[in-house]
Amino acid sequence: MELDLRTIAVLSTVLRVLTFVALAAVMRDFPRESREELRYWTLGIGLLATGWMLIAARGHVPDVASVVLGNLALFLGFQSLLFALRAFLRLPVLRWRDAPLPLLQVAVSVVFFWIWPSLTVRVVLGALLVAAVLAESARVLWIHAPRPQPMAYHVIGVSMVVAMLILLVRAVVQMSALGVDHMMQASAMQSLAFTLSNLAPLVSTLGFLLMINERLQRELHRLAIADPLTGLANRRELQRRGDALLLEPGRKVAVVAIDADHFKHINDTRGHEAGDTVLVALADRLRHAARAEDVVARLGGEEFVLLMPDTSLEEAHRRAEALRRDIAETPVVLEDGPLSATVSVGVVERGDAGTLAGLLHAADQAMYAAKAAGRNRVVVAGGGRRPPPQSRSPLAEGSAAWPST
Known part of the structure; x- marks a missing residue:
C-alpha cells in the first residue's frame, strides 16, 4: 500500500518535535559530562524536524525553503547526530572534512533544481551525501566503541x-524506470524510504539514551569499587575479592x-594537594608492581594493601622489598620541586591468620613495627625484619623533628 508522502512527512515532523522537546527538558537532569553529546543529539533531532x-x-512555502533549506536541515541533522557520537566517544567533534559537505548539499539542491533541473540527480547525490554521514557514524561506533560492544551501540x-x-x-x-517525476509522487519505494528513514533517527535516539545510561551504570559501578583519588580498589572491593580468595582452602x-x-x-x-599527588604516585608504583592476579587497594589515608594470591612469604618479602626500594629511589614530581617519599611495609602470609580481617591486622602490626624500627623498611610478621639502608628517611634531611607516622 502506498502511503501519502506528505502525511508521512507531517507525522515525522510531529514525532521529532516531541522528541526534541523531551530531550531538551530532561537534558539538565543528566550529569554535566553527558550534556555536550546530548546537546548535539537534541540539535540534530530539531534540525531533522525542521x-x-x-x-x-x-507548494505552500517558496521552493528555496522546501528544496534548499529543507534538504540542508535534514543533512545537518544527520551530521549533528554524528557529532554527538564523536562527543560521546571523546573524539574530536569537528573535523576539516565535515565543512564542505553542507555546502555540497546546497550546491546539489540549487544546481539541479534551478540551473539543470533533474530530480534523479538531486535524489542520487543527496542520498550519497547523507549516506556518507551515516556510514561515518557507523564506522565511528564500530572502531571506538568498547569491547564487547553493549547492545545499545548495536541499536x-x-x-x-x-x-x-x-x-x-x-x-x-530513482535511476531506473520505477523512478518518480516529483518528490511527493507516491510509490512503494518512496513510501518505504520515507517511513524507514524517519524511523531510524527515532530508534537511534533510544539507543543513544541507552548508551548514556550504560556509561553511567559503568561509572557508578566503578565508583562503588574504586578509590576516587587513586583509582585503586577500595576497602569494599578488597573485602569482596579477598574473601573469594580465602574461600579456597590451602591456597x-x-x-x-x-x-x-x-x-x-x-x-x-x-600542602594537601601535594599530599594527594604523593598518594597518586604511590598508587601508580603499586599498580606497576602488581601482577594481573594481584589486588591493589587503598584502605584510606596514606595506607595501601597489596593482596598476592599464590605467593609464598619469601616471594612476597622479595617483591615488597623491591617495591620499597623503587618508591624510595623515584622522587615524586611536585610543582615546587621533587620530593623523595618512602614507605614502611608489613608482610604476612595466610598461615598467620585465617580471615582477611586477621591478615590485614597482622600486616598492619608488621607495618607499625617497621615504623617503630625507623621507617623505610620491610618487616615480615613473626619477626623477619630487614635493616634500614639509612638511619633516617630522605624526607628527614634538614629537619630536627618529625611526626610519628
Whole structure:
C-alpha cells in the first residue's frame, strides 16, 4: 500500500518535535559530562524536524525553503547526530572534512533544481551525501566503541546502516524506470524510504539514551569499587575479592600493608594537594608492581594493601622489598620541586591468620613495627625484619623533628 508522502512527512515532523522537546527538558537532569553529546543529539533531532516540516510544506512555502533549506536541515541533522557520537566517544567533534559537505548539499539542491533541473540527480547525490554521514557514524561506533560492544551501540549502528541502505536503494530505483517525476509522487519505494528513514533517527535516539545510561551504570559501578583519588580498589572491593580468595582452602595468599612515611609532614609543609599527588604516585608504583592476579587497594589515608594470591612469604618479602626500594629511589614530581617519599611495609602470609580481617591486622602490626624500627623498611610478621639502608628517611634531611607516622 502506498502511503501519502506528505502525511508521512507531517507525522515525522510531529514525532521529532516531541522528541526534541523531551530531550531538551530532561537534558539538565543528566550529569554535566553527558550534556555536550546530548546537546548535539537534541540539535540534530530539531534540525531533522525542521527539514521534514519544510518538505511537508512543499507548494505552500517558496521552493528555496522546501528544496534548499529543507534538504540542508535534514543533512545537518544527520551530521549533528554524528557529532554527538564523536562527543560521546571523546573524539574530536569537528573535523576539516565535515565543512564542505553542507555546502555540497546546497550546491546539489540549487544546481539541479534551478540551473539543470533533474530530480534523479538531486535524489542520487543527496542520498550519497547523507549516506556518507551515516556510514561515518557507523564506522565511528564500530572502531571506538568498547569491547564487547553493549547492545545499545548495536541499536544505533544497525539503524544507521539500515537508513543508509534505504537511501542508496532509493537512489538506484530513482535511476531506473520505477523512478518518480516529483518528490511527493507516491510509490512503494518512496513510501518505504520515507517511513524507514524517519524511523531510524527515532530508534537511534533510544539507543543513544541507552548508551548514556550504560556509561553511567559503568561509572557508578566503578565508583562503588574504586578509590576516587587513586583509582585503586577500595576497602569494599578488597573485602569482596579477598574473601573469594580465602574461600579456597590451602591456597597461598600473602598480604602486604604499605604506609607512606611522614605523610602528615608532607601535608603540613607542602600542602594537601601535594599530599594527594604523593598518594597518586604511590598508587601508580603499586599498580606497576602488581601482577594481573594481584589486588591493589587503598584502605584510606596514606595506607595501601597489596593482596598476592599464590605467593609464598619469601616471594612476597622479595617483591615488597623491591617495591620499597623503587618508591624510595623515584622522587615524586611536585610543582615546587621533587620530593623523595618512602614507605614502611608489613608482610604476612595466610598461615598467620585465617580471615582477611586477621591478615590485614597482622600486616598492619608488621607495618607499625617497621615504623617503630625507623621507617623505610620491610618487616615480615613473626619477626623477619630487614635493616634500614639509612638511619633516617630522605624526607628527614634538614629537619630536627618529625611526626610519628
